[in-house]
Amino acid sequence: MTEESLKFPLERLAEISEQENNFRLLERIPFTSINLRWPFNLSKPLGDELPMVLLDTETTGISADNESIIEIGMIKVTYSPSAQRIVSIMDVISLYEYPGKPIPEFITKLTGITDKMVCGNRIDDTLVNSWLSDDPLVIAHNAKFDRPFFEKRFMALNHLRWGCSSSGIDWISLGFESRKLEYLLLRLGWFYEGHRAVADALAIAWLLYLLPDTVSSLLSGINHRTIIVRAFGAPFKVKDYLREQGYRWNNGIGMNCNKHWYREIGEDGLLEEKNFLNDLYHNGSKQAHYDYVDARNRFKALF
Numbered sequence: 284m285t286e287e288s289l290k291f292p293l294e295r296l297a298e299i300s301e302q303e304n305n306f307r308l309l310e311r312i313p314f315t316s317i318n319l320r321w322p323f324n325l326s327k328p329l330g331d332e333l334p335m336v337l338l339d340t341e342t343t344g345i346s347a348d349n350e351s352i353i354e355i356g357m358i359k360v361t362y363s364p365s366a367q368r369i370v371s372i373m374d375v376i377s378l379y380e381y382p383g384k385p386i387p388e389f390i391t392k393l394t395g396i397t398d399k400m401v402c403g404n405r406i407d408d409t410l411v412n413s414w415l416s417d418d419p420l421v422i423a424h425n426a427k428f429d430r431p432f433f434e435k436r437f438m439a440l441n442h443l444r445w446g447c448s449s450s451g452i453d454w455i456s457l458g459f460e461s462r463k464l465e466y467l468l469l470r471l472g473w474f475y476e477g478h479r480a481v482a483d484a485l486a487i488a489w490l491l492y493l494l495p496d497t498v499s500s501l502l503s504g505i506n507h508r509t510i511i512v513r514a515f516g517a518p519f520k521v522k523d524y525l526r527e528q529g530y531r532w533n534n535g536i537g538m539n540c541n542k543h544w545y546r547e548i549g550e551d552g553l554l555e556e557k558n559f560l561n562d563l564y565h566n567g568s569k570q571a572h573y574d575y576v577d578a579r580n581r582f583k584a585l586f
Contacts, residue, residue, distance in 0.1 A: 312468070312475040312489045322373045325492045332361035332370050334419035339483040340429050341394050343382050347431035347584055351382035353401050354394070355433075356480030357414055358488050367499040369491050376414070377481040379404040380436075394478045408437065415440055420505065420578070424449045424464050424487055431584035444578035446505040448487050452497045464490070507549070509576045512556055514544040516570040521563050528559060547576065 299306045337358040344350035359373040381401045391397055415421070423429035426447035434441045449462045459467055464486055465477045471493055475486050491498050513533070517525060522532075522544075530544040548556055553573070560567030 307472065309469065309472055309474045312473050312486060321375060322371045324371045326366075326368055326370050328361075328370050329363045329366055331365050332363055334417050335360045335362050335369075335422060336415060336419045337422050337484045337487045338429060338433070339423060339480040339487070340432050341390075341396060341478070341480045342432055343384070343386055343390055345428070347428075347435050350432075352380055352406070352432050352436050353382050353386060353390075353396055354379050354480040355406060355411070356482070356484040357411075358481070358484040359414065359419070360488055362420075362498065362502075364502070367502060368495045369488060369498060372488055375481060375485065376410075377479075378406045378410070380406045396479075406436070411437060412440070415443060418443065420444050420446055422446045422448055422487065422501070424483065426450075426582040430582040434584065441583075442579060444505065445582050446501055446578060447582065448491065448497070448501060451504040452500045457494070457497075505578045509547050509581075510550055510553055511545055511547050511574040511576055512553075512560075513540075513572040513574065514560060514567065514570070515541060515572060516564070517544055517567070518564055524563055543572075550575075 337360060339356045340352050341354040341356075342350050342352050355378045357376050357378075359375075361370045361373060362368065363370050379396070379401045381404050386396060386398050386401070421430075421443050423445070424447070426445050427450070430445050449464075452462075454462050454467065459470060461467070464483060465475075467490055468474065468486060471490075473489065473493075475482055477483055477486070491501070514525060514530060525544045528546065530546045533540075533543050533545055535542045557568035557571075560571055
C-alpha cells in the first residue's frame with residue numbers, strides 16, 4: 284500500500300456528504316504529527332496529581348531471554364487519583380540501543396528501525412533512572428512483554444509498580460472486540476503510525492484520555508492483590524476438573540520448580556479455592572503453593 288493511496292479522497296467530498304452514513308472520518312493522534320511543547324495539559328489540574336510513565340519497547344524478537352531492546356519510548360504523565368484521569372503530558376523521550384547483532388529484517392520491516400539508526404547508541408542508564416526516580420506507575424500496553432525486556436536491561440529498576448493497559452482493562456465489556464492498541468483507537472476515530480516505541484506510548488496516553496473510565500479500571504486492577512495458586516501433586520485423573528476451574532499447566536518452567544497446575548485468583552477467593560483443591564484430591568490445599576501478586580511483581584519474567 285502506497286502513501287498516495289492513503290491520502291484523504293478530497294475529490295469524493297460530494298459523495299461523502301450525500302452518503303455520510305457510509306463513511307467514517309479518521310484523525311491522526313495530535314501528539315504524533317506536530318511538535319508540541321511539554322508539559323501539555325489534557326485536563327484541568329486538581330492539585331493531587333501523581334506520576335505515571337507510559338512505556339513501550341521495540342526489540343529484536345519476542346523472547347526476553349534471547350533478544351534485546353533496540354528502542355525505549357517513555358511518556359511522563361500525571362494523573363489525578365481523585366478524578367481518576369490523565370491530567371498532563373510532562374515529557375517525551377525516545378532512546379535507541381545497539382543490540383550487539385544485526386536487527387532481523389522482519390523487525391526492520393515492522394518498526395522501520397535499521398542497523399544504521401542504532402549503530403553506536405547505548406541507552407543512558409542515568410537518564411532512565413532519573414525518569415523513574417519518583418517511583419511512578421509504569422504502564423505498558425503489553426506489560427507481560429515489556430517488563431521482562433526492561434528489567435533484563437535495567438536490573439536495578441525491578442521494584443517499580445507496573446500496570447497493563449491491555450489486560451488491565453475489560454475492553455470486551457466496553458464494546459471492543461480486540462485489545463490491540465491500533466484497533467482500539469481506530470474504533471474511536473483516530474490513527475497513528477504504530478510499532479515505534481514513542482508513538483505507541485503516546486497512543487496509550489491519548490487512549491486513556493479519550494476514555495477516562497479506563498483509568499479508573501486500570502488503577503483498580505493495579506491496586507488489587509491477587510494470588511497465583513500452584514496445585515502441586517495433583518493426580519492425572521483430576522486434570523479435566525482443574526481445567527474447568529481455570530487452571531493451566533506449567534511444565535516445570537521457571538523458578539526451578541516441578542510440574543504443576545496453576546491459576547490466578549483474587550485474594551478474597553483463597554478459602555474457596557483451598558476447599559476446591561481439598562475436595563479434588565487428598566491434602567490438595569496443603570500441597571499447593573501460594574504466590575501473592577501486586578503491582579511490584581506482576582508481569583515479571585519468572586514467577
